[in-house]
Amino acid sequence: MMTGAYPSVVVRVVGALLSPFILLFGLYIVAHGHYGPGGGFAGGGFLAVAAILPRVTLPESLAYKLVPVHFGPLMGGVGMLLFLLCGLVPMFFGGMFLDYGAVEIAGIAASRMRYLGILVVEIGVGLAVFGAMVTIFDVLMDRSET
Amino acid sequence: MTALLELFLARYIYLFVLVLLAIGLYGVLAKTDLVKKVIGLTIFSTAIYLFFIEGSLQEGGTAPVIDERGSDPALYVDPLPHLLILTAIVVGVGVVGVALALLVRLYRTHGTLDEDVIAARLAGREVADDGDTPEDRG
Amino acid sequence: MIVPLDIIIFLVLIIAAVLAINVKDLLAAVALLAGYSLFASLLFAGVNAVDVSLVEAALGAGLTGVLFIGAILATSRHSTAKRNLRRRWTMLPLIAAFIGLMLFASTGLPDRGDPEAPAHQGVSRTYLSQSLEDTETPNVVTSLLADYRSQDTLGETLVIVTAALAAMLVLVRREGDDEDDTRGSDPGGDTSGEARGTTDDEQESGRDPYADEREGGRR
Structure with a gap:
């Protein structure tokens, strides 16, 4: 499927130029979820778009070198695992599952701990959404590895 | 007349959402093309998101981001429906992904996405002629 | 608004x-x-x-x-599907009944933007007033998503990853997969007509001639 680049040079150049900025915006959305609209789900969507855009505009050999096919399932698993581990850590401190406030580190208040826990969870969710979306796209375009 | 207008202003969201729901339902039930069915499903679910989010509105509330005015709940709209719908949208995209994967698989096996043709073939009979004329194709 | x-x-x-x-x-x-x-x-x-x-x-x-x-x-x-007129006329009364039912149900719903609506009286007021204190997060939706209701989010994330895995399971071609592939080698849509016409024959003959070539090129 989609061997070679998109025929129009304008689309190719815009796709190549826009992708890094979408990636940056996605990272900003993931990191900025505490203070404004955003968070893991939207940020993961933007990251996935940044990975998919080269696949539909650039030549295949280049696009799949930028974000390899196995990257999608890998990132999905890593994000999911990050979320789960983040939920398990408080249990070693006597708290409940996903109760980040129970983690005791000297000098960090419970509310700050929850703030950091939210950040880690958002990153995990972002990676999982990114991985899942890229995987579904690759699979639909018949580019997936077994 | 003004009473009717007031009733309309208080309730028009439900009316419009219902129309969108009906269009989506029509796409899911009456269309035979499977891609059109998935499109109808998306329209239907987006109408439900709209219904939920409109229900979160509170007169005089702003976006649920706490600012310098303090944490008085009356100042902000209800954040709980936002959370529910936010996750529902993402799951909806996942559902569409799986549905499309199944469609591609069906196409590889049967060479068509016409639901009637596939159903007839699975039942082991030829396509039933429903009295369709050739110009009905499409 | x-x-x-x-x-x-x-x-x-x-x-x-x-x-x-x-x-x-x-x-x-x-x-x-x-x-x-x-x-x-x-x-x-x-x-x-x-x-x-x-x-x-x-x-x-x-x-x-x-x-x-x-x-x-x-x-x-x-979209090459034939219209199914019989089904369309069966479904229209069904949809009309659905709309009637929903219209009837909507009379019990609160007015738009009513602050006294029952949905706003519950736990979300607590979330709004406590979020900044508890989690130092001004955006209440984020603190709800990742803190107060994080188990819900965990489930949703699991659903997304599962959806990706399910799509892979459905579509990935395995070695020695003898599925009947009627798709032409051209990714564009214009092969669909002939593909549909030939499906019956190709179902008999099994694997299509392009399959080996494509598989070989990919691996």
Whole structure:
């Protein structure tokens, strides 16, 4: 499927130029979820778009070198695992599952701990959404590895 | 007349959402093309998101981001429906992904996405002629 | 929440939905669907649901469209299904009954923007007043998503990853897979006509001649 680049040079150049900025915006959305609209789900969507855009505009050999096919399932698993581990850590401190406030580190208040826990969870969710979306796209375009 | 207008202003969201729901339902039930069915499903679910989010509105509330005015709940709209719908949208995209994967698989096996043709073939009979004329194709 | 603007956007939504259902070119239908989602995200922004608006614009309008286009490139571009008139006329009373039922049910719902609506009296007031103190997070939706209701989010994330795995399971070709592949080697939609015509023969003959070539080229 989609061997070679998109025929129009304008689309190719815009796709190549826009992708890094979408990636940056996605990272900003993931990191900025505490203070404004955003968070893991939207940020993961933007990251996935940044990975998919080269696949539909650039030549295949280049696009799949930028974000390899196995990257999608890998990132999905890593994000999911990050979320789960983040939920398990408080249990070693006597708290409940996903109760980040129970983690005791000297000098960090419970509310700050929850703030950091939210950040880690958002990153995990972002990676999982990114991985899942890229995987579904690759699979639909018949580019997936077994 | 003004009473009717007031009733309309208080309730028009439900009316419009219902129309969108009906269009989506029509796409899911009456269309035979499977891609059109998935499109109808998306329209239907987006109408439900709209219904939920409109229900979160509170007169005089702003976006649920706490600012310098303090944490008085009356100042902000209800954040709980936002959370529910936010996750529902993402799951909806996942559902569409799986549905499309199944469609591609069906196409590889049967060479068509016409639901009637596939159903007839699975039942082991030829396509039933429903009295369709050739110009009905499409 | 500007009422005339809302009504205009709703009318655009209805037009886009009707066209997306009825247009024959599937790529045009997907473009209309993306436009529909984008206008819905405008409505979300209009009622101060900024997070939902962003997610709908990114995932609902963007990624759904991308997935649809991927699937259409892998199948056929033109909607070739025959109209099933009998089914259409059976379904219309059903849809009318659905609308009637929903219209009846909507009489029990609160007015738009009513602060005294039962939905606003529950736990969300606690979330709003406690979020900044508990988690130092001004955006209440984020603190709800990742802290107060993080188990819900864990489940949703699991659903997404599972969806990706399910799509892989459905579509990935394995070695020695003898599925009947009637798709031509051309990814464009214009092979669909001949592909449909030949399906019956190819079902008999098993594997299509292009399959080996394609598999070999990929691995």
